[in-house]
Amino acid sequence: MNKIMYLEFERCIGCRACQAACRECGDHDAKERNYVEYVDFTESRQTFPMLCMQCKDPACARVCPANAIQITEEGVVLSAMEEKCIGCRNCTFGCPFGIPKFDFEKNKMYKCDMCYDRTREGISPMCASVCPSDAIRFIDFDEMQELRRRRTQMNLIEGKKPQEGNKWDYVPEFFGVYTDSNQ
Amino acid sequence: MHRLEKSFYSKTSMYSFLVLLVLFLSMWVATDQFLHIDMALLGYAISSAIFAVGLTIRMSFWLYRTATNRVASRSMKNLFTKERLKWSAKAVLITLVDNIILQKFIFKRGLYRGIQHLMISWGCLISFAITFGLTFGWMRFDLIDPETYQIVVFNIPTMKMAAHGLFAEIVYNGLNIGAIMVLIGASMALWRRISSYDVKVTQRFEFDILPLLILLSVTVTGLILTVLYTFFDGWMHHYMSLVHQVTVVIMLVYFPFGKLFHVPVRPLAAAVPMSYQEVVKVDTKTCKCCRQPYSNDDQIADVQAILQAQNFDLRLADGTQLSDYCTGCRRRMRALKQMNMEAPKGNPYGPVDTNNGIHLSGFSKKRSEEFYGIDIEQDYKGEKDSEPVSR
Numbered sequence: 001m002n003k004i005m006y007l008e009f010e011r012c013i014g015c016r017a018c019q020a021a022c023r024e025c026g027d028h029d030a031k032e033r034n035y036v037e038y039v040d041f042t043e044s045r046q047t048f049p050m051l052c053m054q055c056k057d058p059a060c061a062r063v064c065p066a067n068a069i070q071i072t073e074e075g076v077v078l079s080a081m082e083e084k085c086i087g088c089r090n091c092t093f094g095c096p097f098g099i100p101k102f103d104f105e106k107n108k109m110y111k112c113d114m115c116y117d118r119t120r121e122g123i124s125p126m127c128a129s130v131c132p133s134d135a136i137r138f139i140d141f142d143e144m145q146e147l148r149r150r151r152t153q154m155n156l157i158e159g160k161k162p163q164e165g166n167k168w169d170y171v172p173e174f175f176g177v178y179t180d181s182n183q
Numbered sequence: 184m185h186r187l188e189k190s191f192y193s194k195t196s197m198y199s200f201l202v203l204l205v206l207f208l209s210m211w212v213a214t215d216q217f218l219h220i221d222m223a224l225l226g227y228a229i230s231s232a233i234f235a236v237g238l239t240i241r242m243s244f245w246l247y248r249t250a251t252n253r254v255a256s257r258s259m260k261n262l263f264t265k266e267r268l269k270w271s272a273k274a275v276l277i278t279l280v281d282n283i284i285l286q287k288f289i290f291k292r293g294l295y296r297g298i299q300h301l302m303i304s305w306g307c308l309i310s311f312a313i314t315f316g317l318t319f320g321w322m323r324f325d326l327i328d329p330e331t332y333q334i335v336v337f338n339i340p341t342m343k344m345a346a347h348g349l350f351a352e353i354v355y356n357g358l359n360i361g362a363i364m365v366l367i368g369a370s371m372a373l374w375r376r377i378s379s380y381d382v383k384v385t386q387r388f389e390f391d392i393l394p395l396l397i398l399l400s401v402t403v404t405g406l407i408l409t410v411l412y413t414f415f416d417g418w419m420h421h422y423m424s425l426v427h428q429v430t431v432v433i434m435l436v437y438f439p440f441g442k443l444f445h446v447p448v449r450p451l452a453a454a455v456p457m458s459y460q461e462v463v464k465v466d467t468k469t470c471k472c473c474r475q476p477y478s479n480d481d482q483i484a485d486v487q488a489i490l491q492a493q494n495f496d497l498r499l500a501d502g503t504q505l506s507d508y509c510t511g512c513r514r515r516m517r518a519l520k521q522m523n524m525e526a527p528k529g530n531p532y533g534p535v536d537t538n539n540g541i542h543l544s545g546f547s548k549k550r551s552e553e554f555y556g557i558d559i560e561q562d563y564k565g566e567k568d569s570e571p572v573s574r
């Protein structure tokens with residue numbers, strides 16, 4: 001299995017279904033771990049969804065003094081191990097994208113684990129399975145490549161030729177390659 | 184210290200040696216030059232020594248980690264700084280009472296889990312204290328007259344107690360009390376591990392269940408031993424004590440390397456109120472973008488130092504680091520960067536123009552250029568190009 005979380009921020013309609021779904025996921029303790037936020041509330045109502053990147057070499061795990069953040073063999077960066085986390089929140093501040101959340105009551109960090117019990121079995125994570133506008137998708141590697149290519153073509157048809165300085169305008173974000181094996 | 188270190192293979196082996204040396208000397212003193220050593224406990228003594236070495240090795244490696252080292256050394260420094268002494272003492276005390284003795288945060292995770300953990304931890308602490316006390320000879324009972332025992336701690340006679348008094352009964356049965364507590368707690372934990380779907384998401388047999396089974400086997404064999412010599416006149420006592428000894432040895436050898444190692448990690452929790460708690464409000468870090476306070480200067484400095492020491496380059500073009508921004512701003516920066524909307528009109532700290540010409544967003548209205556902080560006159564003269572500038 002080689003599935004990818006594919007995000008297209010501008011598709012987000014701000015319905016927050018992904019957050020509601022996240023709360024329902026196993027072991028999430030009725031707390032959402034993803035974010036839906038406004039780009040700039042004073043400018044427009046455009047929102048964007050935000051998840052953990054499941055980094056290969058996660059900064060969050062590197063700054064954790066308790067060594068509490070573990071990475072599964074599939075490459076999923078898990079929430080802090082409850083028995084180890086000392087509640088310092090270094091992970092929140094070390095993560096380049098500000099992802100880990102913290103429960104001050106229960107003294108533990110929790111973060112997006114890509115619904116480990118689901119994705120482990122090849123089932124799409126909760127957020128991706130409910131997103132009505134396909135802003136979050138859980139798709140095959142090939143499908144992702146196809147989508148990116150099409151996106152570039154679309155821009156070319158519209159007469160927007162990518163230049164060296166702005167080629168990233170034309171490539172939507174993708175992340176979270178679930179496994180390396182059998183590409 | 185450096186010279187001393189050079190005479191060993193590594194720092195860790197030096198620490199292990201020192202720990203063993205201290206243990207040996209403490210035995211020497213406590214047993215009055217091995218006069219009062221209990222040879223029946225030799226197996227326990229040896230495995231306890233292995234336990235001590237294992238723990239030393241694991242602790243050393245844990246403390247060498249960049250992140251741990253940074254946090255621990257800052258806390259040590261704070262602990263010995265005069266101005267902070269009062270706050271530090273309070274922080275340590277609060278952590279000790281709330282976090283370690285009462286384990287309040289586990290009760291917040293659920294009453295069941297709280298009781299379960301309190302039982303296991305206190306049962307283990309009691310049993311460990313008694314086991315180590317007796318095997319290393321730190322504590323022994325001397326019969327001074329037929330009716331009175333004297334407790335001798337480190338070869339110093341302390342209190343006397345009646346051989347059949349209530350206090351004596353509690354002392355004799357300390358191990359049994361500890362064992363029953365662990366038995367209750369570990370069974371509760373095992374039940375939770377088997378029945379709850381939530382914990383199964385990330386649970387691993389060898390990490391989460393094996394330690395429970397080891398603890399259970401130690402307590403069950405220990406309790407059987409008690410039952411055998413109180414009710415069955417010590418029938419099969421010899422074999423059972425061997426079985427019990429084997430389980431204890433396995434547990435002691437396993438302790439530093441498995442899940443149980445979280446016990447010595449826990450005291451580091453004192454570092455949080457001591458060095459990072461925002462309650463002190465001495466110096467509060469504000470976000471470079473939205474100007475809201477979001478953390479503590481010391482903590483961000485630590486995070487940045489730890490990242491840098493491990494070659495994470497999270498610096499932006501203007502020299503700031505990602506951790507200089509609050510988490511909300513960081514998420515927004517990432518989204519804007521990906522959409523190449525971060526600073527379409529020049530000032531990276533100014534308002535965002537969500538109209539990027541490619542995707543028209545629903546509510547965006549055209550705004551005057553100066554709203555985005557662009558000097559049109561200057562641009563016109565060509566002195567400053569209005570290419571997007573990233574922070």
Ligand code: SF4
Nearest residue numbers: 052053055058060095
């Ligand atoms: S929390 Fe942050 S640093 Fe950790 S894996 Fe996710 S994106 Fe990476």
Ligand code: SF4
Nearest residue numbers: 064080085086088089
């Ligand atoms: S809050 Fe917990 S998981 Fe995060 S860095 Fe601190 S100890 Fe590690």
